[in-house]
Amino acid sequence: IKKIIKWILTGSLQDSRLTIPSDTAMKRLLELSGVPHKLTDGKIIVEESTPLLAQLGIEKLDARKYDETSPTVDDTTDSFEFICRMSTVRLRNKCGEYIGCRMGRPEKARERKMQPAVHALYPIGNAGGRERSVNAAAEKTRVDVEVSQFICQGCRRKIIRPYCSDCNMETHELRVCGGCGYTGGEKTCPNCGKDTRGYQRTYVDVRKDWMGAISKIGKTTNVKGVIGMISETKIPEPLEKGLLRALNEVYVFKDGTIRFDATDVPLTQFKPCEVGVDVEKLKQLGYDKDYLGKPVTDEHQILQLKPQDIVVSEYAGTYMVRVASFIDQLLTKYYGMEAFYNVTNPQELIGHVVVGLAPHTSAGVMGRIVGYTKANVIFAHPFWHAAKRRNADGDEDSIMLLLDTLLNFSLSYLPEKRGGKMDAPLVITTLMNPREVDDEAHKMEVGCSFDTKFYEKALQKVNPSEVEVKIVRDILGEHPYDVYFTHDTGDISGPVTESRYVTLDTMKEKIDAQLAVAEKIRAIDEREVAKIVIDSHFLRDTYGNLRAFSRQRFRCVKCNENYRRVPLIGKCTKCGGKLLLTVSQGNITKYLDMSMQLAQKYGLSDYLKSRLRLLKKDVESLTTNDLEKQISLADYM
Ligand SMILES: [Zn+2]
Ligand SMILES: [Zn+2]
Ligand SMILES: [Zn+2]
Incomplete structure (x- = not known):
C-alpha cells in the first residue's frame, strides 16, 4: 500500500x-x-x-x-x-458476510407426458404392441383386458363405460366377488361378506369403440392408449377423447387432465411491454392504474400484478391454444354443445382461467393468464405460488385449463393406493385469501427501501428478529397487496432467457463450460470444483447405477413382460420373446471415463483417483464375461 x-x-x-x-x-x-x-x-x-x-x-x-x-x-x-x-473518509467493509449458493435444477416449461406418452386412458392390454397403439389394437374385436363392467338399463348389454351411448341411458355397475363369483352392484358380497371388485378380466371390442370414435369425430390419426387402468374400478375414458387429443397433439396425465409444467418464479410488478400485451387489453383486464396510482397510458409503466394473475412462457401459450381447441372439439363433436374458447393464437387466450397445482398436493388454485414471456417459467404473485404449495421452495408446478379440469378430471382414474390421490385437483380454490396461504409468503418484505437503521443493525450483526423491517404479515390485515420493490429491472425475463445448462447438450459440454468459468474466476479454485463434481455427482451416480444394474429386472422385447430373474428357458414364458436388460451397461460407465480424465487433468488427490480406479474395476468385473474373452495363442507362449 x-x-x-x-x-x-x-x-x-x-x-x-x-x-x-x-x-x-x-x-x-x-x-x-x-x-x-x-x-x-x-x-x-x-x-x-x-x-x-x-x-x-x-x-x-x-x-x-x-x-x-x-x-x-x-x-x-x-x-x-x-x-x-x-483514509480521510470513514470506510466500511464492502461485504459483511458472503452467502454462497449453487444451482438447483435448471428452469423448465414443458407439456407433461407420461412415460410413454398417452392420448387416451383406454386399456388395450398387449394388443397395441410396444407402441401402445390403439390403431393396432383396433384390428381386433376381442382384446383381453381388466376393465369395469356396467349393465345398460335399456339394451341389457354388458358395456365398459357407465353410460350407454347406443341407448343414451344410464347403467348399473357390475361388481364381482373374488370368493364366490357373485356379480352385482354391492360393494360387499351378500353371500360371503368379502369386498367385491369393480372390474373383471374380459374381452373388449376395441374395433367397435374405435370405429364409433372415428365416425363421431370424422378424422383419424395415430392414438396411444394404456396397457391397463390403475384405478379401483378401472373405468376407461371414451376413445373419442383420445382421438381428439391426438389430433390436437396434446397428451393426457393419469387423472384425465392435460398438464403444462413450469418452474415457479415470483413476480409482484410488471410492465405491459415485458409480457407482450398491449395497454388496451390490460385495461380490459382491470389494469387501469400503474403501481403509483397513475392512469396507464404507456407500455413502459410499472403495474402491480394482481395476486391471481399469471404470466406464462410463449410455448405454454401455444400448447394451451391446442388444449383449448381440443376442449372446443370435445364440446361440439362429443358432447353436442357449443364451443367455449374459440381461440387460434395465444393472444386470444389472455384473460382465460387456469388451475395451478403443485405435485404432492391435491388442491388447485385458479389463476388468470395475463401475458407471455420468452422465459421458461410461470411468473405469478408470491401468494399464488405459496397457495399452491405446502411451502414455496421455488419448485416446478403445473397448470391446466379450467374447463379441461372440470370436463376431463375424474377421481375414478386415480389409483386407490396411498399417494394415488396426490398431484390431482381434488379441490380448487377460486378466490385466494392471502391470510390462508403458507406463511412463508408472509415473511416477504414489502418496502421500497431499507432505512439507515437496517444497515447499522446489519453492521452489528444482530439477530434478524431484532430488526424492524415491514413485511407482509404487518399489512395482512388492511392492504395485503401493497407490496413494493427496492430495485427496478430492465426486463423481467431477460437478458438470459435460457440457462446454459439447458442449451448445452451433453454432460461433457456442461462440465467443460463450468470448469472454463471456474478457471477464469480468481475467487474459484477449479480443482475444488472438479473434485466436488466427481465426488457429489458422478461417483454417486455411478455407484447408484451399479447397484441398479446388479438388482435389475428383465423385460420381454415383444410383450413387455417383466421378470425378476431370467426364466430357465432363457426367453419370455408368455410369448417366447427375447429378454433384455432393463438397466444398460452404458448407464453405469457414462460418467466414469470423464471423471478419470478430470481427476488426471486437475491433479486431484491419489485417494480420489484410486477410488475411481477401483470403481472401474468393479464395473468391468460385473459387465464383461470372462468366458467369452478371446485369448490369442501367443498369450500362452
Ligand atoms: Zn344400451
Ligand atoms: Zn362372495
Ligand atoms: Zn413376452
Missing part, C-alpha cells in the same frame, strides 16, 4: 482526472483492487480518482497526512484496517 501511494504521488491531477506514469506491477495492483483505469500513451489514467485518493489519505495528491513513519503495518493489522487508518 505504501508503494502504491508513493507511485500515485508521482502522478498529476486535473480536476478529478489522475494521470500516473505506467508501471506493470502497480497496474496489476489497480486491477486486483478493482480500480477502473485505462492505459494511454504509456500513462495510466484514473478518470474518477477522488474515492481512490480519499481512501489512501492523499486527497488532491496532498501528501501531508501521508508520512513514512505512521501508520505502520504490523502483523496484527490487516489491509482493511490499515486503509481505514489512512
Whole structure:
C-alpha cells in the first residue's frame, strides 16, 4: 500500500482526472483492487480518482497526512484496517458476510407426458404392441383386458363405460366377488361378506369403440392408449377423447387432465411491454392504474400484478391454444354443445382461467393468464405460488385449463393406493385469501427501501428478529397487496432467457463450460470444483447405477413382460420373446471415463483417483464375461 501511494504521488491531477506514469506491477495492483483505469500513451489514467485518493489519505495528491513513519503495518493489522487508518473518509467493509449458493435444477416449461406418452386412458392390454397403439389394437374385436363392467338399463348389454351411448341411458355397475363369483352392484358380497371388485378380466371390442370414435369425430390419426387402468374400478375414458387429443397433439396425465409444467418464479410488478400485451387489453383486464396510482397510458409503466394473475412462457401459450381447441372439439363433436374458447393464437387466450397445482398436493388454485414471456417459467404473485404449495421452495408446478379440469378430471382414474390421490385437483380454490396461504409468503418484505437503521443493525450483526423491517404479515390485515420493490429491472425475463445448462447438450459440454468459468474466476479454485463434481455427482451416480444394474429386472422385447430373474428357458414364458436388460451397461460407465480424465487433468488427490480406479474395476468385473474373452495363442507362449 505504501508503494502504491508513493507511485500515485508521482502522478498529476486535473480536476478529478489522475494521470500516473505506467508501471506493470502497480497496474496489476489497480486491477486486483478493482480500480477502473485505462492505459494511454504509456500513462495510466484514473478518470474518477477522488474515492481512490480519499481512501489512501492523499486527497488532491496532498501528501501531508501521508508520512513514512505512521501508520505502520504490523502483523496484527490487516489491509482493511490499515486503509481505514489512512483514509480521510470513514470506510466500511464492502461485504459483511458472503452467502454462497449453487444451482438447483435448471428452469423448465414443458407439456407433461407420461412415460410413454398417452392420448387416451383406454386399456388395450398387449394388443397395441410396444407402441401402445390403439390403431393396432383396433384390428381386433376381442382384446383381453381388466376393465369395469356396467349393465345398460335399456339394451341389457354388458358395456365398459357407465353410460350407454347406443341407448343414451344410464347403467348399473357390475361388481364381482373374488370368493364366490357373485356379480352385482354391492360393494360387499351378500353371500360371503368379502369386498367385491369393480372390474373383471374380459374381452373388449376395441374395433367397435374405435370405429364409433372415428365416425363421431370424422378424422383419424395415430392414438396411444394404456396397457391397463390403475384405478379401483378401472373405468376407461371414451376413445373419442383420445382421438381428439391426438389430433390436437396434446397428451393426457393419469387423472384425465392435460398438464403444462413450469418452474415457479415470483413476480409482484410488471410492465405491459415485458409480457407482450398491449395497454388496451390490460385495461380490459382491470389494469387501469400503474403501481403509483397513475392512469396507464404507456407500455413502459410499472403495474402491480394482481395476486391471481399469471404470466406464462410463449410455448405454454401455444400448447394451451391446442388444449383449448381440443376442449372446443370435445364440446361440439362429443358432447353436442357449443364451443367455449374459440381461440387460434395465444393472444386470444389472455384473460382465460387456469388451475395451478403443485405435485404432492391435491388442491388447485385458479389463476388468470395475463401475458407471455420468452422465459421458461410461470411468473405469478408470491401468494399464488405459496397457495399452491405446502411451502414455496421455488419448485416446478403445473397448470391446466379450467374447463379441461372440470370436463376431463375424474377421481375414478386415480389409483386407490396411498399417494394415488396426490398431484390431482381434488379441490380448487377460486378466490385466494392471502391470510390462508403458507406463511412463508408472509415473511416477504414489502418496502421500497431499507432505512439507515437496517444497515447499522446489519453492521452489528444482530439477530434478524431484532430488526424492524415491514413485511407482509404487518399489512395482512388492511392492504395485503401493497407490496413494493427496492430495485427496478430492465426486463423481467431477460437478458438470459435460457440457462446454459439447458442449451448445452451433453454432460461433457456442461462440465467443460463450468470448469472454463471456474478457471477464469480468481475467487474459484477449479480443482475444488472438479473434485466436488466427481465426488457429489458422478461417483454417486455411478455407484447408484451399479447397484441398479446388479438388482435389475428383465423385460420381454415383444410383450413387455417383466421378470425378476431370467426364466430357465432363457426367453419370455408368455410369448417366447427375447429378454433384455432393463438397466444398460452404458448407464453405469457414462460418467466414469470423464471423471478419470478430470481427476488426471486437475491433479486431484491419489485417494480420489484410486477410488475411481477401483470403481472401474468393479464395473468391468460385473459387465464383461470372462468366458467369452478371446485369448490369442501367443498369450500362452
Ligand atoms: Zn344400451
Ligand atoms: Zn362372495
Ligand atoms: Zn413376452
